[in-house]
Amino acid sequence: MSIVEQQVTRQQEEIDTLKQKLLGLEADILVKQQALNKVAIQEQEIILLKEIVLEKEKWREQANGLSQDNDHLRQVNEDLIIENRRQRQVIAELEENMMLMSTILDLRTTELEQEKKNKLHLKRKLRVLSTAEETPECHGRFKRQSLKDCPRCHAEVSSTNLCKYHPKTPVKLDGTYFFPCCGQSGKSEPEGCQSSGQHFMVFGT
Structure with missing residues (x-):
């Protein structure tokens, strides 16, 4: 090669x-x-x-x-x-x-x-x-049995007891009577607050 x-x-x-x-x-x-x-x-x-x-x-x-x-x-x-x-x-x-x-x-x-x-x-x-004082006999508020009854205390005039009464007219309140003169009250009238040596006699109802 x-x-x-x-x-x-x-x-x-x-x-x-x-x-x-x-x-x-x-x-x-x-x-x-x-x-x-x-x-x-x-x-x-x-x-x-x-x-x-x-x-x-x-x-x-x-x-x-x-x-x-x-x-x-x-x-x-x-x-x-x-x-x-x-x-x-x-x-x-x-x-x-x-x-x-x-x-x-x-x-x-x-x-x-x-x-x-x-x-x-x-x-x-x-x-x-x-109001002024008024006596109960002026109004005749309580009916008397006869002329022998005191119109103020409702006792017999011939009685020797004192006359005890209320000087003022009562007022009816709630079914009871009120007494302005002494302040007492009740269904019937209590004993009076004033007294007199003589009973009061008046011809009336």
């Missing part, structure tokens, strides 16, 4: 060697490219996981905030229940006081009505007491 052929063969071998190296480099590049792609995918996954972690922290903070709000609302609800019970107790006490005041008012009204009646009764007595 000639020198030229040897050189050609040698160069051809070198070219084949370079081709083999080039193929190896291409294979290495492809492997590295796949590795880079995997790394990129993993980086994307890491970024996504970081975002998920941040979102999780955010949701955790929101959950904590909602839990605190819930606790606050529960406390407010309990406070409102206690206040409601207290207000009901106050209302019950006020209603009881109102009933008591109503009873007192009714009693007071009854007392006032009785006081009005008593006042009217006293006015009548005062009006009677303020």
Whole structure:
């Protein structure tokens, strides 16, 4: 084999060697490219996981905030229940006081009505007491059995007893007779408040 052929063969071998190296480099590049792609995918996954972690922290903070709000609302609800019970107790006490005041008012009204009646009764007595003295024989208020009866004390004229009589006309109040001259009262005439040594004799009814 000639020198030229040897050189050609040698160069051809070198070219084949370079081709083999080039193929190896291409294979290495492809492997590295796949590795880079995997790394990129993993980086994307890491970024996504970081975002998920941040979102999780955010949701955790929101959950904590909602839990605190819930606790606050529960406390407010309990406070409102206690206040409601207290207000009901106050209302019950006020209603009881109102009933008591109503009873007192009714009693007071009854007392006032009785006081009005008593006042009217006293006015009548005062009006009677303020009138001039009148002798009972002027009105003939008590019917005599005969002319022998004293019209003032209703005893027999022949009696030696003193003549005890009421100088003022009686007033009939509530079914009883009230005598303004002495303040005595009764369904029948009580003993007179004044006396005389002689019985009074008058011809009348």
